[in-house]
Amino acid sequence: MPHLQFEINKKISQETKENFVKEIRKTFSEIMDTGTDHIAISIREYNKYNLTIGRANPNDDICLMNLDIREGRTIQQRRELALRYMSIVNELFEVENRNQYITFTQHSGEDFHLIEKYLDKWATGEDPLA
Template identity: 60%
Template sequence: MPHLQFEINRKVSPEIKEKFISSVLKIFGDVMQTDTSHIAVSLREHDDGNLSLGRANYQDPICLMNLDVRGGREIEKRRQLATAYFILVNTLFKIGKDNQYVTFTEHKGEDFHLIEKYLDDWVANDKPLSDKT
């Protein structure tokens, strides 16, 4: 169950949050070749000065992304996903692309659990909740 975590140091409207989360899910499904019913998304809003990125100025808008995903995707897919999220964050939150940072953490499928099952390792175009484990 990928957990896609986004931390920003600004407040956004409920409408923008909804658009952001639905876009995050769609982009992830398209780029990473998977169904989206098992994906968790966190959006944390912080006050100015509560996030730092070495190359940004103090109190600049910043977005830190920690993407916990199942292993198996090539670096090109991970880079494509990161780039798509840079663009999305810039478009919806007005945070400069140079003030964003992505960290990927890869896990075995069995590290992700829902009430009904744990996930299998990733394969292209999978639907993790369709199969019972």
């Protein structure tokens, strides 16, 4: 059950958030070759000066992403996901690519729990809730 966390230093409209979540979930499913029902997404909005990246100007919009995923994905999959997410953030949240930062944290499947069960190791084409 990935937990995909997005922190941004501006307010985002409800419509934009709805489109964003749909794109994020779809993209994760495509690249990571999995279903969508177990994908958790958080969007946290902060005031302008509550997020920083050293290379950004203090007035810039910034987006920090923490992506908690299961072990087993390749560096190629993670890199493709990172680049696609940066593109989505750029397009929908209007944050310059250079003002985005992504951290992946990988966990064993048994670190992710739903009411039905904990998740197993990742397998290509899986439906984790089946």
